[in-house]
Amino acid sequence: MKKYLYNLATDKERGFFAFLLKPLLLLASFIYGGIIRGLALFFSFRPAKLACKVISIGNITLGGTGKTSLVEFISRCLRDKGHKVAVLSRGYKKISGEMGDEPSMLLKHLGDIPVIVDKDRVRSAKRAIQEYGVDTVILDDGLQQWRIRKDLEIVTVSAAQGLGNRHMLPRGILREPLSALGRADIFVLTKTGFSGDLNKIREELGRINPRAMILESVHAPLGFYDINKPEKLLKPDHLKGKRVLLFSGIGEPGAFAGLIRSLGSDIGLDLRFGDHHHYSEEELKDIAAKALASGLNIIVTTAKDASRLSDADLKIFGRQQLLVLRITLKITENEKQFIARLLSLYSL
16 A cells, blocks of 8 residues: 555556546645644744754655765764764664664764664754764754754755655655755755756756755765675675675665666566565565575675664575675765865854
């Protein structure tokens, strides 16, 4: 049902029933939009002023827009410039005793930069200041965080999907009205290697918010690592000419598959699950069995998916090789201006 509704929202689902449902979903979108506008107005009336710089990184659409990779990029950049940074996450779809896949991945990749998971960002920000002495907090998925006064609002937009059909949920993929983009100081177009019409997206963003800086970026492969040996990074061309099985539970699995193909791999099977999917034992056994039955000796997944797999899960694959793709975000346009904009926060 969830996949069917998403296909309706992205206009991939056609036919008689889709024709009947879309007007009803559009009505629901108007109701949802009214609720969101009311909440935004209420919570933003007296936003909390924190004793540190606040950088928000968020998106306006459903699906993967690459914001987590941008959080990593900015966190490292500011740390290397001598600033004390903490990342604040609400831990979307976390399960009991776990942080959630995205904050777990951030914690692993960022090392000495604290990642605090709490639905109450004001509380977690105060904790970051008191316990870690930070001068900057980064709100992961912060566009819809209206309770905090922000020093910089950054919005990621996937070049692969753009703004969808411009309708709000559930008829479209927008989490807020397009007018919310007027709050942005910077737009970061992500995954630009998978879009054929960047100019159209740039023009639309420019019309909505002409004052905002627009950057372009790509997700570049750093290489692969065996999930049992994460300390050893293999070169990006390690799988060139080899047939592999992919499995992923991310917002844009097509971009993941496209990146693997660009590295010269042949995809024998591409198994896709919902974003933030928590794999059951049966599902993992099925993945391992399909790889074996298809003669695919190498299984590849994403770092986000790998963060959801326990030691017990890994035993299911036995001697099968499970590799994880490690990526990084690279700014391909206006990188110097972007970094200068970040550092200008500290001269105010």
